[in-house]
Amino acid sequence: MHHAVYQSAIIYIEDRLDTSLPRKQAVERLRKAANKGAYSCPECHRLLRVRDGERGLFFAHNPGEACELQESNATYSHQTKREAQHHSVLREMIHEVLKNQEKIRPSLSVEFGYIAKAGQKWSHLPDIVMSHKGVETAISVLTNVDRMKDQKLVKKLRERNAYFKNKGLDTLWFIDVQEQVIDEKTRAIYLWESELDLSSKTPQDEAWDKLLLDLSEDTNQLFSVMSYLSPSPFLPSIDTRSLFYIHSMSESIEFSVHRFIADQKIAPFQAFAVNEGYRMNISTALSLQENLALHHEEQEAKEHEHFRALYEKRLQMWKAEQEFLQAAAQAAAEAETIARAEAHARYEAELQVIYEKARNEQIAYGTSKPMSYNGLKELLKVHLKMTQPEQMLLWTTYVGRQGLINFDRLWELAQQVTSFSAFEELLRKEPRHTKR
Template sequence: MQEALYEGKFFYLKSYLDTVEDIKAELDRLKKRADKGAFQCPYCNDTLILKSGNIREEHFSHRHSRSCEISEASEVYHQQVKRESKAHSVMKEIIYNELKGQEKTNENMQVDYGYIAKGKEKWRYYPDIIVKNADKEIAITILTNVTANKDEKLVRQIRNRNRYYQNKGMQTIWFVEDAEMSVDMNHHVIHLWEAELDIAIKTEEDLKWENVLNHLPIEEPLFKLFDYHHRKIPQSFDVRSLYYVHSTETEIVFTVHRFIVDEMKYPFRAFALNEGYQMSMSKALLTKQTIQLSDPEVEEKNRELFKEIVKQKALEKIEKDIKENIIREQQHMVTFSYTPTQAARKPSFQKLNSSEQEMFPLLDESLQKAIFDYVQSVSVISAKELSVYLVNEYGAPSETFLTGRYKIYGDVCKFLDYLAERGMIQFLQKDGVHDRIYGSCWNGAAKQ
C-alpha cells in the first residue's frame, strides 16, 4: 500500500518520493522511522513497515503480512491506477475535497474513495471516488495519459471497469484530462480516442439536445448543411457528452463537450455541436440527486443559438440553390440568344471620352479595361462578384456601405449597362437589390 498515517496525517509514499532528489537515501531514513513504529495503517491503526526491492516498487506493508481488508483494496486500486499520470492524483484530491465539502450540508450524501467505500466487499475494480446520495451511488473515475499505443489495451480495461460498476448498480462518470481534447470547430468535428468514445455518457441535457435536433424544421440533412465529412446520415441523433478537466495545484476547471455520434471505428470522430464551455468545479460537481455536470442556463442558450445557426444555414442553402438555378438558366439563355455574326468580331477596349467618364467616377481607365476584359472571359457576369474581383485583383476602392456592399458596385452596374447598350453583353436578370446578372455575347457565341 502507498498510504500511511505519519504524525497524525496522511502520508502518500509515491507522491512524497517524487519530490526528493536522492530517493535511496530518503528510503533509508523512512525505513528507520518505520522500524521505530512511526507509520500506521489509516484503516486499522496497525503498525506498518516499509519495503523496497527490485521486483515491487516501494510500499508499506502490515507486519507479519497480515493486511486488513481496506489496505488490500488499496493495493488493488493503486495497481489499477499505476498507468495514470501525476496529474491524476492532484485531480482526484481536489474533486474529493469539493465533494466532501458538499457532504457537510447534505445529510443524505456520503463521499469516499472507492477502495475505502467498497474494500470490505473485495471488488475487482475500484473507481477513484464513490458518491452515495440517498439510494443512488455514483462512480467517479479520472482518465489521464491516453496515447495511441495505449488506447487499445485501455479500451478493454475501461469497458470492463465501466460494465463492472454498472452491474453494481452505479451511475458512472468519467473525467478526461484536457491534454486529450481535440476539437476542430471549423469542420465541426471532435476527434476521439476509442477510450473517450467508450466513456462518453448521456445526461438529461444530452436528451434535451436530441429532442431539439430530431425536430429541426429542415429538409437538408444536418451533416450536409454544415458540410460535415460524415460516414452516413443518421436516422435519429445520438448525443453524448465528454467532460475534460484541467488542473493546477489549487483548482480544477471542467469543460463540457457535447457531440453527435458518427464514426464508431478508427479513426473515431463525431459531430461537435459547439466549442464546449468551461464550468467551475463547484457548479459542475453540484450534487442534488446526481452530479449536475452542466450549467442549465448555458445549455439552453447554446441550444437556441444552434437553432439560429441551422436556420441561417438552411436559408443560405436555399439562396445558393436558387442562384445556381438562375445561373444555369442564364447560361442556357446566353448560349442561344446570339448569332455568331454578333460576336464574330471581338472588340478592343476604347478609352471613354470625358463626358462618358463622368458617368463612372469610381472607375478609372484601368478598372474599365479590367471590366472590359472580364466580360469577354466569362459567360455569366454577376455585378456583385465583379465588384469583389476588382477590389481584390485590381485594387479598386474598397470602401463599403453599412450593408457591407462595396461602393463601386453602383458604378460597376452602370458600366455593365453601358456595355449592354453597345451590344457587348446582355442584361439578364435583377436579383432583388442584391445583384444584377448579365450574359457575355462573346462567350455565348463562342460556345455555339
Template sequence: MREAIHVIDEEIVQLPYSTSRDAVENYKKLANKSLYKCPYCEAKLIVKFGDIKGLYFSHQHSEACEESRKIDRAEKRYEKQNERETKIHKVLVDIIYDELSIKAKINPNVIVNYGYKANPSYKYYPDISVKVNDRAYSISVITNVSPSQDSKLAQDIINRHEYFVEQGLEPIWFIEMKEQSIELEKNSMVLWDAELAISAKTKEDERWDRLIEENMKDSMFFKYFNYPSTTLNKEIDVRSLYYIFSTEDKLIVKVQRFLKDRIVRPYRAFLLNRGYEISFSEALVIDDGFKLSNPDIDLQLRNHFNEILIQKKKEHEEQLRQENERKQIHLKELEERRTSFTPSEENFTYSDLKVLLKHRIGLTQKEQMELWSKYMLSSVGPKNSKLVWELVLEHDCHSFNELKAILDKRKI
C-alpha cells in the same frame, strides 16, 4: 502527523513531515498515549523509524489486521490496473479526491474514498468511490490514449464500465483534455474508441435530442454546417464527454456534447458547439446526483444553436436564389445567341452548323464526332452543312436522335 491510512505489507506507513531525532521521539510519545489507531481495526499503533522506510506506523508486534492486508493487496491490483496511465493521472485523481473530500466535510450525506479502499474485493477499481445518500458513483480518469493502444483500452473501459454498473455504481468518466480532436470547418469531432466508450447520456443530452430531432426534419440540416453525414435517417443520440485539465490553482472540466454518427473507424460525430469550461467543483455540484454541467449555459447554447441554424438556412436560400438567377441569365444569353446567330447563305460552314446544333439540341462532343464521321464525311459531305440545318428546322428536331433518324431515312 496525518492519520494512518496507507498499508504496506504488515505495517501502516505514514510519510514523515520531519525525520529529525526530536520529531521521531515526539511522535513516539504521542503513540504511547494511544493517540494513533488503525482506521480499520481500531488497534493501537506504534511509531517506528528506519533508514529504509523512514518514519512509519505499525501495529504492535508488527501484526497487521486482516483488513489492512486486504487494502494492501487491493492497492497493488489498482496500481497494476493503472500501469498504462501517465504521471498526470495520479495528480488529477488526487485533486479530484481533495475537492470531493471538502464537499464531504460540509455534507454528511456524502462519503468519499479511493476506489480500492471503498471495496477491496472489486475486480476492477474506480479511481474514486462516492456515495451520495443512497446512490453510489464510480469516478475514473483516463489519460494516455493513443492509436496503438486505443482499441485495447476501449475494451478495457467497456469491461470496467459494465462491471461498475453490475456493482450498483453510476460510472462517471473524465478524459485528459489533450485527447480532444475537432474539425471546426466540418463541424465534426473525431473520436477514439475509448472516447466513444466513455461518452455519457444525461438529462441535458436528452434536451439536445429533442432540439435536434425537430430540426433534422430538414433534409439539408447537415449540409448547412458542411458536416459529412453518413446517413440521412439516423437515430438521434446526443452524448457527452468530460475533458479534464488542471490550471495553476484549480481543476477545469470541459463539457463537450456531440451527436453520435459514424461508428466505424474513423469515428466521427456532429459537433453541436465548441463546448464550455466549468470548474470541477461546479461540475460536481450535488443535486439529486452530480450535475456534471451548467444547465443555464446549455440553455444558452441551444438557443444560440437555433439562431445559427436560422442564419445558415437564410444563407442557403440566398445562395440558391443567386444560383438560380445566374442560371436564368445564362439561359437568356444562350437564347439570344441562338436567335441572333445567322450565318451567311454563301459561307455556311460545318463550324456554323455545330454552333446552331449546340444551342438548339444541346449537341455533345460525342454526338458531334458521330455526326462528322458517320454522316458529314460520307453521305452528307462537309459542303452540305447548310442542308443539314435546313432539315433540322423543317422537321423541328430537338434531339440528336431525331436528326439521325431523318438523315438515315433521306440517305443524303
C-alpha cells in the same frame, strides 16, 4: 497504500509532506510521525509505517498485519499503473471537493474506490465511489492515451464499465484534456474509441436533442447547414452525448463539457460538435443537488441561444445556395438539351453528306448499282459510330462466314437500331444472302 487515517480523517500521503523542506527531510519527518503512531489503516485501524522506494512514497502495514484493504489497494495499484503521473493529483482534488459536501448533505457518502470496496474482492475498482440517496456512482479519471494504448485500452474499459454496472453502480468518467482534438471550423471532434465508449447521456444532452429536433429532424440538413462534412455514408440519428475533460491548473483543476453527435463509429472516430465546449470550475461541475451538476446552467442557456441563432442564420444562406444550385442545374439541363439537339442536327447533316456522296457514286439504295461495302462502312461509321474492331468483325464474321453480301439490306437493318451490338443481334437472325 497511499491513504491513511490521520486525526480522524483520511489523508493522501503526498499531501502530508512538508514542501518547505527538501524531499528527503520531509519524508524522514513523515516516517518519524508514522513510527509514533500518527497514521492508521482505514480498514483494520492498525498503525502504518511509511515506505519510500521504487514504487514511490506509500503507507504499509507492519509485517504479518496486512489486511483486506492492502489487497484491494494492490488490485487498484495494478489497474492504475498505466495512468499518467498526475492521475493521482486529479483523483485527490475530485475526492476533496466531493468529500467536503458530505458535511451539508447527510445522504452523501464519498470514498476512494479501493477503500470503499475493501474486503469485497472486486476485480475492478473506480477511483472514487460516491453514494447519494442510495445510488452509487463509480467515478474514474482517464489519462495517458495514444493510438497504440487506445487499441488495448478499449477492451479493458468496456470490461470495467460492465463490471461496475453489474455491481449496480452508475459510471462517470473524466478525461485528461490532453486527449482532446476538436476542429472548430468544421465542428468535427476526433475521438479515441475509448473516449467514445466513455461518453455520458445527461439531462442536458436530452435538452440539446429537443433543441436540435425542433430545428431540423433531418440529420443531413443539420450537418449541411452547419458545414459539417460527415465521413459516414449512414448518417446517425440525433442523439447528443457528453464528454467531460479535466484541465490541470497550477493549483486547481477545471472541467470542460463537450456535447456531440457520434457520427463515424469506426476508426478514425469522428463526431459532430453540438456546442463549442465551455469550462467551469471544479466546485460548479461537482456541486450536488439531485445529481452532480456537470454543467453551468447560465452557460448552457447561452450555448442553446447561440446555436439556434447561428443555425437559423446559416439556414437562410443554405436555402439560398440550394435555390442557386437548383437553378444552375436546371440551366445546365436546358443547355445540355440544346447541345444534344445541335449535335443531332450536325449528325443528320453529316449523314446527308454521305448519302449525297453515295448517290453521286451510284452506290446508295435504289440506284442501278447496288451498294458497295465501302459505302456501307462509311454510313455505319456515322450512324452506329462503328469502330475499326467492329468493322473487322462485320467483314470476317457476317460478310465472310455468314455470307451477308446484300449491303443494301444490311443498311436497312442498321437504320432500325442505334448501336453496333443491337445491329449484331439483327445480323445473327438474318438469312444468308445469295444475291446482291
